């Protein structure tokens with residue numbers, strides 16, 4: 134690993150290393166063991182779609198234990214992402230209706246509102262000719278969207294400071310990261326205290342909303358309740374409905390129990406799930422959006438084609454918002470836009486899946502037919518490697534070709550090879566929502582802005598107060614990953630202590646309780662390189678900021694602006710959109 138680490142840029146994400154390791158050490162198989170003892174549990178690195186199917190679909194293995202620890206810090210114990218068995222099943226079925234196709238369509242107008250704020254902010258920045266971090270803007274946008282989906286609340290993360298959002302964002306930043314070179318960072322008293330404070334703030338904020346809803350629903354008449362059920366399927370309402378159904382069950386069994394306050398354990402679990410959704414649904418999507426802008430810049434023909442599709446389906450820019458509000462289903466007609474998002478997710482998948490090996494569970498290696506034991510290993514399905522494997526995708530593997538995902542070509546896609554949301558029962562519950570969000574955002578931005586990374590302009594952001602700005606290591610040493618200046622990076626990591634060492638571990642968990650853990654720590658994030666910045670200009674002219682910069686054109690009204698001179702320029706930093714890697718070692 135040391136050799137590999139010397140070849141890659143600072144905090145490059147290990148999910149990018151699979152193909153490099155294979156090539157460097159002449160590994161034929163697409164499924165191989167890696168032993169990190171005593172640093173972490175040994176891994177079974179999976180780069181083969183057929184093997185991935187065995188682990189997540191044919192025999193959906195339990196989640197990797199270490200994932201629990203990180204999720205506890207973000208959401209509290211009992212989250213839907215890291216739990217298994219009947220408990221997970223209960224919560225998945227409670228939440229499923231919130232992601233039904235019809236309901237998601239009803240969310241489109243709200244998503245449009247949030248996107249308009251995003252566009253407004255871009256314009257303001259353009260007017261000030263400002264360089265800024267896209268990571269922050271895109272993440273605030275997705276937080277606003279998820280706030281509506283989860284809490285049916287306007288969090289206003291894009292326009293001001295919100296206690297929940299700020300606590301949440303700091304919490305994510307406080308996740309431990311081995312690659313920062315400080316193995317003790319997670320035990321520093323200040324960090325422990327901040328995590329505790331943030332955790333309390335999140336619980337208090339969501340708890341208050343939940344209690345208010347609970348009180349209101351208690352006062353509502355049966356008709357009102359019925360109407361609410363029809364109208365709302367925000368995560369918080371689904372949790373309340375499930376609770377009320379449970380209470381009704383008790384009443385039907387003649388239990389004289391009308392709870393004046395919600396059962397404490399149910400309340401705790403509901404808060405945990407809401408926190409989980411905010412976490413799982415925000416930076417995965419924002420990283421996808423930032424990478425889509427990046428790819429559209431690098432592929433002008435694609436950009437032109439996506440714009441044409443928007444012209445055709447959504448009409449002139451000035452009418453797009455109204456048309457989409459009137460008929461949200463138009464978003465489903467954007468086939469090429471959808472293909473662009475899918476191709477972005479192929480090259481830049483934000484997440485992966487880490488599962489626990491089991492004594493009787495053997496993997497069949499497709500080429501050799503060998504049976505590989507999984508006991509004692511973390512079976513890590515790595516879409517980043519599967520999606521970039523030339524044996525699977527052929528000679529065009531490295532090219533950005535959305536056409537692969539056009540309906541007429543989908544039957545020729547390699548089988549089970551596209552898995553950014555993973556497959557099987559533990560696939561991403563929010564995948565349709567994420568795809569809708571991304572399409573709406575592209576529909577409202579592609580014809581109005583062009584984004585240009587300006588790798589050299591990042592110095593201007595040195596004092597922007599972000600967690601990365603002041604760290605010079607981003608700008609030293611190797612500055613590309615396989616030629617990519619926008620490399621995914623590890624923000625914090627998930628690794629278990631080998632079982633031999635586990636008994637020695639005694640950690641203070643992030644809810645402030647002393648507890649013994651199987652896992653040491655953990656959360657994986659992907660960021661795009663800190664030096665990826667963008668520029669935005671008004672007018673159709675393209676002006677390069679530097680050799681590595683790319684420039685975007687604001688095309689709010691292309692006909693009008695063609696006549697205008699190139700006057701204002703906005704630089705957009707699309708650097709480091711954080712992307713959660715759920716279950717990444």
Ligand code: HEM
Pocket residue numbers: 196213214215225279282409410413414415417418421482483484485486487553554555558559560561562563564566567715716
């Ligand atoms: C582009 C955006 C997204 C990507 C790439 C993505 C990817 C994934 C992946 C790979 C998993 C499986 C993780 C594992 O096996 O450990 C997952 C699970 C999950 N995702 Fe997403 N996700 C995205 C957006 C969302 C959104 C918008 C939400 C919520 C609104 C969400 C909520 C969840 C939840 C709750 C799970 C756990 C599901 C379960 O175990 O039943 N995700 N996601």
